[in-house]
């Protein structure tokens with residue numbers, strides 16, 4: 001393996017450096033050692049990793065290393081940045097002492113942490129996390145330390161072990177006979193049903209339970225001729241404040257997760273049948289979901305897509321807040337396209353961390369919080385030009401809507417055609433290039449950000465700052481509203497009022513000059529206060545940034561409300577809400593915050609309402625043909641059926657539940673148990689997965705229920 005500049009770099013110094021204590025996400029790579037059969041096949045132990053090179057830029061102060069691959073198919077070598085790269089001859093102890101040990105002691109101080117191993121198939125993930133009888137893995141080394149610290153501090157530890165498959169079923173590996181694990185959220189706290197915690201008193205006890213469970217899992221897969229199946233395996237080590245520990249999870253000081261992700265495999269390159277292809281795609285999706293979450297966390301965004309997979313929901317509690325994440329991308333020692341792809345994904349989090357930490361911290365704060373005095377004059381003038389044209393802005397808005405509705409995924413199904421791959425690689429490595437000089441240029445230090453801003457227009461700057469991308473901030477606004485609703489019932493009103501306000505904001509042309517009042521003034525005032533909640537959180541988009549930079553003083557409240565209005569409209573557009581024609585105008589004077597009634601005659605914007613019953617009134621009225629009316633009505637009926645079905649699940653007694661198709665004695669009992677823990681566990685059909693049903697089964701059940709209507 002070519003360690004390039006790393007050879008000159010003082011590795012002993014690096015060993016004591018450890019992970020940066022101030023950072024949430026750390027990204028390292030590990031090149032797998034050669035397995036015995038590979039060495040033997042090559043005729044001896046002299047085999048070396050010749051397709052990977054690791055470079056440390058000569059500038060001593062800069063962090064990170066650049067990894068590149070010798071890929072004969074391309075003349076240009078791409079590089080990917082990570083915090084550190086462990087060589088093929090650096091074993092688990094080294095990774096443990098540098099990167100994991102500091103996290104173990106942090107768990108005793110209440111900081112959860114997660115070690116996530118990802119990579120292509122056979123890249124050494126299990127070897128690193130679990131290890132073998134001869135070479136202990138990171139988890140074994142950590143548990144030894146946990147036991148030691150627990151004894152010294154009068155604490156106790158316990159373990160949980162689970163597996164998540166492509167169908168998003170999570171199984172307790174320490175008690176596989178139990179029904180699938182369900183993840184419940186109770187006032188923001190994640191709880192598990194069906195996941196056991198067993199106390200750990202000694203390392204041998206731990207190893208026995210851990211290795212036996214994994215061996216049983218492997219044997220079961222082989223027996224079912226399922227050895228090609230890929231699953232994620234998660235181990236959680238819990239620390240309890242009491243020396244005796246507790247089964248219920250109360251008194252839990254903190255926990256550490258070890259996640260051995262299924263090996264990434266390009267579905268299109270794998271020769272298999274359709275079911276296998278679907279399975280590969282699904283498992284890849286859950287890999288992207290976790291990487292997405294880590295990426296979002298690394299950018300400090302408030303909206304984190306935990307709900308996109310079972311694994312991310314399970315880990316949610318351990319990832320948020322003051323938790324730390326160590327992502328280790330394992331790399332195969334021989335050429336492997338999937339290795340390059342995985343590294344390119346994980347490396348994005350590194351790039352973002354470093355760009356956020358340098359440019360954006362100063363740039364964004366400067367633009368959003370201190371824009372009055374700090375925005376350089378020439379930036380303002382550039383921004384003026386940019387914001388001068390409303391059509392330009394409208395075009396941008398349209399793009400925002402498009403990208404927001406598409407979702408905010410950073411990682412998606414890869415395109416592996418040679419051309420697309422190349423384009424994508426060059427995109428992901430936009431801050432990283434082959435030559436060290438270019439690499440140095442691409443990572444702009446903090447002090448350079450100001451001149452960067454002065455030289456470039458606001459928009460390219462905003463585009464350069466990945467975490468500030470427009471669609472993300474719009475979604476942040478949405479999430480903020482969701483949070484307000486989820487966290488506090490009283491805020492429901494605020495959201496509803498904000499919705500009212502959004503729809504009642506007058507069209508652009510008239511907005512600045514109207515003065516009006518309304519009987520709903522209280523509500524509108526509340527809406528204003530929720531508006532300010534969103535504003536205070538800086539949930540602004542790129543256009544907002546330009547607008548702010550355009551002035552030497554705060555933008556008028558009309559501008560801010562229009563932005564909020566657009567954000568909330570977007571929020572509502574993807575939520576199946578019902579609409580009704582407003583009975584009264586509630587038009588806000590956006591310049592002076594006054595509210596008054598008005599008799600302006602113009603098309604009324606529908607007011608959003610959360611009742612499914614009136615879902616299609618507005619749409620039916622607007623339908624242009626009988627077919628459209630029919631289509632609107634049928635989707636309304638479908639929604640009503642789903643809502644009623646969920647109500648039955650949330651309220652019916654056992655006998656009634658059993659009258660539903662697909663719900664027998666066992667499931668009905670389980671549903672009742674779930675209701676004991678959370679009063680309304682079924683908020684969408686998706687939640688039926690918590691009682692062990694697959695998406696397919698849920699669909700089938702609903703089809704049967706609907707079909708029954710015609711029997």
Ligand SMILES: Nc1ncnc2c1ncn2[C@@H]1O[C@H](COP(=O)(O)OP(=O)(O)OP(=O)(O)O)[C@@H](O)[C@H]1O
Pocket residue numbers: 032033034035036088119120121122123124125126127128262263264330
């Ligand atoms: N550092 C190492 N030195 C020598 N052999 C190794 C090393 N790491 C892994 N191996 C060997 O490589 C093979 C694959 O390793 P492992 O099972 O850990 O990969 P994996 O990424 O977990 O695979 P999968 O994606 O299938 O889960 C095993 O035979 C293992 O013993």
